[in-house]
Structures are given as C-alpha cells and as structure tokens.
Amino acid sequence: MKALQISKLDNTAVALENLSKGNIIKVNNREITLLDDICIGHKFALDNIKRGENIVKYGFPIGHASENIFIGAHIHTHNLKTNLKGVKDYKYDPVLPTKLPIKKNTTFMGYRRDKNIIGIRNNILIVPTVNCVTSTVRYLERKGRKLCRNLKNIDDCIAVTHPYGCSQIGDDYHTTQRILADIVNHPNAGAVLVVGLGCENNNIDEFKKALGNFDGNRVKFLVTQEVKDENDAGEKLLLQLARFANQYTRTACHVSELRVGLKCGGSDGLSGITANPLIGALSDLIIASGGSTVLTEVPEMFGAENILMNRAIDKRVFNKTVALINNFKKYFQRYGQVIYDNPSPGNKKGGITTLEDKSLGCVQKGGQAAVKDVLCYGDILKNTGLNLLNGPGNDSVSTTALAACGCQLILFSTGRGTPWGTMVPVIKIATNDQLASYKSKWIDFNAGRLLNNISMDNLRDELFDLIIKIASGQLTKSEQMDFHEIAIMKDGVTE
Incomplete structure (x- = not known):
C-alpha cells in the first residue's frame, strides 16, 4: 500500500x-x-x-x-x-461510551509511598526555588549521584533546574510555586532537597506556604546565603535524604496504579495514522485496566475539540472542556495573535498543513474513552480514566505540566524526532521506520511498523509490555542520555 x-x-x-x-x-x-x-x-x-x-x-x-x-x-x-476562527458556542451532543479492550491483570515493580502513592522511580530531586542557585544544585547533583552509587534502592539524583523564582509577580509567581510544589510532591521522588538563595521572591519561607504539609525526613531545605559553605551543607543534607529514600524498595503494583501522560511533538503526516492512534489504543487499555491517562496541548485540540467534548462523561465536564478551549483561544487573542498560527515549519515539512489537520491527528492519543475530568495548569490528577490538562503545545512546557500533575511517565509520539526528556521517564514513539532507524538513540518504540502489516492490537500489547518494563526500572533513551529538563509557563511581566 x-x-x-x-x-x-x-x-x-x-x-x-x-x-x-x-x-x-x-x-x-x-x-x-x-x-x-x-x-x-x-x-x-x-x-x-x-x-x-x-x-x-x-x-x-x-x-x-x-x-x-x-x-x-x-x-x-x-x-x-484553515477554517478556524475565534471563540465558539458549543452544544453537548454526547456519544455512547465505546467498549474498551480487555482489562489487563498485570503488575509492575514500583515504589509504594505513604498514603498509598505509587512511584516508578526512587529518585532524589534537588529543586531550586530560584535560578540564581542553578550552579549550586548542579554541583550537588554530581555529589548526590556519588552518594547513590552505594545505595541499591535509589535510582538517581536529579537537579530540576528552571529560570524563574524571582522578579516574578502575580500569576506567574504563583504558577512557579505551584509547579515546583507539584514536583517536590511527585511520587517518583523518594526524597527532595529544596535549595534557595535567600533574597528571592520565592524564598524558602514563602515556598513552604505553597508546599503545604510535608514530611521533614523526606523534604529538607537549604538557604545558601545563610550558611558559610553551601556545598558542604548541601552534601550533608543529601546524605540524610539518601538514607531516608533508600528505605523504599520495588514491590508489585497493579497496572491500575499507572498515571500516564500523552504527548506529541515534531509531528508529521503519519502521526495521526501510526503513533497517535497506537497511543490512543494503549490509553484505552490502561483505562480499561483501572489506570489513568492525561491529554494536554490545548491549541492542538482546536478543530477537533467537538470529538472530546462529546465524550465528556457529563454536562459538567463538557462545560469544563468548553472553557478549556475558549479560554486558551482568549489567551491568544489577548496578545493579538491568531489562534491558528500552528503547525510549525517542521510539521509542515512532514505533511501537516493546518491546525485542524494537526489537531485531528493529535487527539487520537486520547483513544475512545470517556473524558472524566478537566485539570487546570498545575492541578494534581485525582480522577481515574481520561483527563484533559490545560497546557500549551510547546514540548517543554507541556511535558513538565504532565509530570507536575502526577504522571509517572509520558508517551511522546514524534515524526520528526526530538531528544527532549523531562523529570519523569519519557517514552519516544516514532511514527515511521526511517526516523526509528536514523535516530535510534532517541527512539524507544517504532509505531511505523503499523504500515508493515503488524496489527494494532499486537503493537499495542508490545508497547504495553515496554511500559511495564520501564515502570519497573528499565531506562528510557532520554534517561540514558541524562535529559531531565523542565519548563514553566510564563504569561506576564518580569520585574
């Protein structure tokens, strides 16, 4: 064919x-x-x-x-x-729920935390309150990794750097705090060192207010201006945290405990034919097994939003979906931008022409399941099933948002290729054979085989098996390359 x-x-x-x-x-x-x-x-x-x-x-x-x-x-x-225009009125026209595939009675080897929270990595995170201490946390990351070599139950020590935390006002300031608090509380983190400068807007005392309740054995704080040698003080705190995190061991957890983010980037004309439908089939399987998936990239729902709206579980979720779409359109309009300034040059070179063309391929990552809830940017996932999350199409910001909401791993389809990785494992799924072969250091799975007479069900089950292995400790390609960046959305003034 x-x-x-x-x-x-x-x-x-x-x-x-x-x-x-x-x-x-x-x-x-x-x-x-x-x-x-x-x-x-x-x-x-x-x-x-x-x-x-x-x-x-x-x-x-x-x-x-x-x-x-x-x-x-x-x-x-x-x-x-394009046919796309601005804000629209929508009518709820619910579709009958689709029968999802057979449930999987499968376990993975995860980490069971307090309050029955499940992680798939037992990492020590070093989280700066402000970008001024980036070099310090990078130094402590290297020291933390040396400590972890002698502790068999810790997977890694990761510095989660970002460019914010000071000279921010209003919503941007609170957004930074919220995303960083989500990261500190992430289930993949066995222990966390929060490092501040001391004079920043988001200083430790202020950040603790956003963080809320925390376990003082699991989360420790360092204000670098208040100690003579921040490197020495940080190493001592890391040693305490490493001993605490090392108590966790992998144990059998049911697949219903999985929280999986759904993402595409560097798409091409095959994304909506191979990788995204495959991710959708996998999403349905996880949901049928009692787990959860999260779909974001709101601008890449424009032109396909009715498909998601009519799968809303009830009128309340439908209204939340309408608000999700229209509020993001208003965000574009507030800055005098058209809502259809997408696809990217790489998308167009790969065969995607309009935003509707891209969106109709993108939303297939959500499979056929009912939409259970809509999350604001920075919200934590609460409801099982398919959730929609407010966030842009930008790869860096959207993957961070998926991680921050509690996803333990992310499925990331790509037709053009990208090495990007964030603070949780990112499984890269190629849309075509050529990319999978040419960029084998980046790609974890080849969905292009759907065009080679391999059935969707067989490839879905193969991808499911890979997810179980990665949830149980196998490293993704981006983890092997030590890529674990984050990016926080900004929408305001820098002082």
Missing part, C-alpha cells in the same frame, strides 16, 4: 512513501494518476475540489481549498487554508 484514505468520507489520501508525478496509485480500488511529486506524509486529492470547498481528512474538514484542486494534485499550504 502506497497511500491511504483514512476515512471513507475523505477527499484526500496520504502518501505512505515518496511518490512521483505520473505514478498511478491505487486507493480503495480507484486508480489515481498523480499530478505532482508527493512526499511521504503529504496529501493528494482523490476528487476534484472547487475553490472554497472543504478538504476532508480523518472524516472531518481540515480547511478549505484556496483554489481549484484536481484529482491527483498535491494538497498543502499553497492551496489549503
């Missing part, structure tokens, strides 16, 4: 390999003569499409033709324009 019509409603097909002008391509028993060269992941017309008519992919409009388009012609930015 050289090209695919995704839905019988589509007037487009997607090239599954590079195709040349003049080639005769069979699509659903029709022979189409190509009028242009078509790169892998790009679209061509199955029908004559008049100027102004909708162009359909995934069974939904992805925009309209800006000129007359003939059968076999390339469809992309030169002849396809």
